[in-house]
Amino acid sequence: MTRELPTSLLMAIAAREAENRIFAAMQAAGYTDITLAQSRLAAGIDPGGTRLSVLAERAQVAKQTATALVDRLEAAGYVDRVQDPSDGRARLVRLTERALAGLPAVRAEEQRIEQEWEAHLGTARMAALREALTMLRTITDPWAPAP
Amino acid sequence: MTRELPTSLLMAIAAREAENRIFAAMQAAGYTDITLAQSRLAAGIDPGGTRLSVLAERAQVAKQTATALVDRLEAAGYVDRVQDPSDGRARLVRLTERALAGLPAVRAEEQRIEQEWEAHLGTARMAALREALTMLRTITDPWAPAP
DNA sequence: TAGTATAGTTCGATAATAGGACTAATGCCG
DNA sequence: CGGCATTAGTCCTATTATCGAACTATACTA
Structure with missing residues (x-):
């Protein structure tokens, strides 16, 4: 007999399947130089651009990790960083x-x-x-x- | 206006929250020398033990990754490996x-x-x-x- | 028995991840 | 105004995760 799985695990199973399919579709469309972790971070970018620290929170990773991921995304030409006009410390990550x-x-x-x-x-x-x-x-x- | 999120993303949000809480509960219970990736793999172990290749499939990682994760889990004393009586090539990973x-x-x-x-x-x-x-x-x- | 498939490991390289420390810009409050 | 805690982001460093390729040993099959 199989134990009754927690609801959250049932969600995780379906969500992971969907994530894999979407990622595979991206690769099939020719986007082969991006990784799953990078695409997860990029998925959090708003149309007008988003701060790195916000992306880090959304993707549930540390700021250092987000910096590294954005570095790679930028090198591959998927995002750019521009100064945030409303705050001199901040920069906005935007999709290219x-x-x-x-x-x-x-x-x-x-x-x-x-x-x-x-x-x-x-x-x-x-x-x-x-x-x-x-x-x-x-x-x-x-x-x-x-x- | 916010766009209607895909159902799978709604699931991922809730599932991730739950996963984080469960992992935090484990740490609070004193299990601090285990990582999220390791616990994900361990979660796939059946009561009687499970083959490494099956664990790899369940956790959606390559066999090499599973080997590495089991190595660490074993070093930390969370699992052991025993010979599979039904197949000389295989070994069963069991929870300790x-x-x-x-x-x-x-x-x-x-x-x-x-x-x-x-x-x-x-x-x-x-x-x-x-x-x-x-x-x-x-x-x-x-x-x-x-x- | 020869040939093929499968289970698991090792090697080597790259990516992901985070702790700690650091710089620069903000904002608050006396 | 001016000091001081806060915040945004980065750099340095170390560990972990991840996988392609190649390899060993065992099992299966024709």
Whole structure:
């Protein structure tokens, strides 16, 4: 008999599968010089650019790690760093054209996964799943938008 | 306006939060000489012991990585390796007493998280969440038990 | 039995990760 | 205003994680 897995582990299983597929889709689209850790960090960049320390928090890594990851992303031409006009100490990490060009491939794979899941669960269950996850976010995600 | 996050990302957020809490609980219980990657691998060990190649698949790492992680876990006294009686090439990785002694702390934190989530979502939504996740597992987890 | 597949390890190279210390810019408060 | 704690980011350094390639030993198969 298999033990009842914790809900969080069930989530981790599905989330990891999705992450792998999205990463593979990126590689298939020709973005082979980026790693999973780097793409996780890059996924936290807002359209207008984001501070390194914020990226570090979002990706749950130390500032030093974020610096190293951004260094590599910058060297590969996926991001650049510009001065933050509102704070002389800070700099904003922004996606470059090259990175933005890869977004459609990522979004497409995301949607494909979404559709497959919905086909497997049915519309109602999928909606319930999203509702529950969205609610959970308010207690698990410090970056969740104010309700 | 914030974009609608993919379902898989919502899962990843909650799952990561839970993983961090469980790992922190382990450290608080005195298990400070283990890393997250090591504990992820160890989490895949079955009661009777598990082959290294299976652990590698479950944790989604290469065999070489699994070897390295088991090496460290073994050095720290959390696992041992014994000959697999059914196959002369294979060895079984088993949890030691020391590792088993830490399990209650892990399970307790898992339950605490489970309860907090249920309190936040309500019983019905929590049940729906688990139902959907369990169904999803059949298409996202190669290790899912036969339905 | 010869040939092939599988389990695990070793070697070597690169990436990820973080503690500590450091510089520079901010912001607060008397 | 001026001192002083705070914050953003980086550098240095050490450890861990990760994997490609090659290798050994055992198992399977035709």
